[in-house]
Amino acid sequence: MALSPVRFAWQDSRGMRRRLVLYVSAMALGVAALVAIRSFGINLERAVEEQSREVFGSDLEVRRGAAFSDTTEALIDSIRTETEAAVVREVSFPSMARFPQSAGGEGRTRLVQIRALDGPYPLYGRVETTPADAGRLIGRDTTGALVDGTLLLQMEAAVGDSVAVGDRSYPIVGQVDGVPGQTDIAGLVGPRVYLPLANVDSTLLGFGSRVRYSTAFRFEDEAAGLDAALPRLDAADVRYETAGEEQEEVSEASGYLTRFLSLVGFVALLLGGIGVASSVSVYVSEKAETVATLRCLGVSSRRVLAAYALQALALGFVGAALGALLGIGVQRLLPEVFASFLPVDVDNAIALRAILEGIGVGLGTALLFALLPLVGVRRVPPLRALREDARASGFDPLRWLLGALLVAAVGGFAYLQTQSWVGAAAFVGGTAAVFALLALAATLVRAVVRRVVRPGLPWAWRQGLSNLHAPGNQTLVLLLTMGLGVFLVLALGLVQRSILEQVALPSQEAGAPDVVLFDVQPTQVDSLRGIVESQGLPVVDEVPLVSMRIAALNGVAVDTLSERADSSFAGTDGGPERWALRREYRSTYRSETVDSETVVAGTFVGTAGADDAVVPVSLESELALDLAVGVGDRITWDVSGAEIETEITSLREVDWARVSPNFFAVFPAGPLDEAPQTSILLVRAGSPEASARLQSAAVEAFPNVSAVDVRLVLALIDRVLGRVAFVLRFMALFAVATGLVVLAGAVRVALAQRTREAVVLRTLGASRAQVRRILVAEYALLGVLAALTGGLLAVAGAWGLARFAFQIPFAPDVTWLLWALLVVPLQTVAVGLAGSRGALRQPPLAVLRAEG
Structure with missing residues (x-):
């Protein structure tokens, strides 16, 4: 029998097109996420390239943490004169x-x-x-x-x-x-x-001020100006940065952002793929008799597979095209969502490359996920036309090959986004682990439900529970889609809560300071203390600050170490990091550790003699790693021109999230008592009004003194974290929306089975209300299970992020879990009932006639 696969695919799809609309919708949402994010990424790259000089503000900037020397000033004037550059001088503090x-x-x-x-x-x-x-x-x-x-x-x-x-x-x-x-x-x-x-x-x-001096250049001819300036600045060892270097840094940061967002969009696309596989699986099972009849008529299994593959390809293309159009609309929202975090203005230009990439990836994903169940039509025996129980069995190498190809495609896409095989493997492994755990939960649920259904349960609930393990059930698909959406949203919320717990308002702790007065000169300490006490406020603590730089490590000068750090072997020989060698340190001295730090190696020494040749010092543990030093190593410090030889006697782990003065290096009391220094006064005001009065009085008396209201700082942190959380949740909504569509699709493809079940129940005397209660019981249980499994995975994922990524204690907010247990079942029931209305409206006689 001659049969054109294209013609057969078109004719065979006539009665099924409306039923596969949700197949198209699932893919459309996933592709929309990819197209929107990719278009945004392309426009962001273009904006960074075009606006890099506006972001940086110049072609070249010379900067220093102190006033320029006369030699540097003369060099700057010489470069300005020779290149006829426009120059802006700045002092910021x-x-x-x-x-x-x-x-x-x-x-x-x-x-x-x-x-x-x-x-x-x-x-x-x-x-x-x-x-x-x-x-x-x-x-x-x-x-x-x-x-x-x-x-x-x-x-x-x-x-x-x-x-x-x-x-x-x-x-x-x-x-x-x-x-x-x-x-x-x-x-x-x-x-x-x-x-x-x-x-x-x-x-x-003056002394103790945190001032940065800079001079910015704009050249008439950028290339010629940089060629004239950079060699002379290098020879004079003057620190500078160019617009090109700034562009590379901003481009790298924006690249991280867009690649992360693309992975979020790809998760939505994978959810859509699961919906495709589910829809096609049910579709194929319903077409088994048609396939068997064609096989009896002499049509080869390859032609049948080709016809159904063409259907999947056509539907995938339609879904991808619709997703591309939707993505163009969503793309217009992203610049507004990310505006608070971006240093450039991103436009909404349509990126053709993003559209083509989205359609290509979406089409490939749809085809791969559809082919996994479709290849089963090759193994439908002709005997199935006569006997319903006739099925092929055994190992199918093509299906395993397609599965491997799908995993490889996911890994390849992840590599393109992360530019790291380790990152790609982590993404594939993490996604597979979540899917596997959700699939295991679905399997356990079906096994448990089969055993817990007892005659004593209400009839509607007994029927609803039985549907979870009945033939053709959608338990696996629903738990995968809804559970993953719950996992994404809850994990973000739980991590945010843990971060906020680390910066709890100090007013919640009795006696904790809430105003910090810093840059206090030694001659001002007593007078400022008097101002504080005159307002009836306590000075909780006084912390001295001594500015210093590293002069040598274990006798090797810092200039020599910096040259090694700048070499091609930097980062591979275990040497010190350049930033740690060159930065200015604001250190303190005290006789004991404080609550925000823990000694993890060695012994903290609290006192030492003022004339000791070698002074003990305690170093923060992460800084010790960056300096490649440990207990027993020596550091020579330059303190206002005087060198102090120290030996590391302990390493401390510092909780930087605590709102209190923390330091990289802590000296014992004694050796630095007479060194040039400033002080920090920690005061407990107790109320915003008292804090405002204190700040006004302190700054009025001593204009050089700065004050920080810790409440204001924490409020700003809360606002920033709130904006970050909004962005992350916005992206997670792609996965949630796709999950809802796939949920609706799972309900829709099972409509025929639901209709037959409803007819049988109605024939046996059940009312529509009773059938509706059965559906409510089934979908409510599925929603609760999705919320529980997704919630448990979210707790585990959030714990891992808090523990290993942010290195903070995990403090989950159970209200997130309670809301999930309420909202997800209601959502699942609403979608399930909406998709099952057709089953409830069908009169029993019409269905029985069709079946007969």
């Missing part, structure tokens, strides 16, 4: 800003980031301000200040008021609404005040 006219005239204070500028800022891009022309005053005006709009809102101040920084007051000439390269999150954590460099209070730049 944290300081207290006072707004005397805010809050009904009482005034407010706030720790801010000062950017003191001189020159045509910005060299690239444009600062958005109110009024619009105020941006041109930054770096040029010698009297006024421009302030972040969010800060003005918090301080209840406005343009025309004044702001005091140090001993000087500046009229607010403009509100800054947007700066190239500054994210919303950065504005929340460190609001900016822009001042004229020539009119900055110089006392704020």
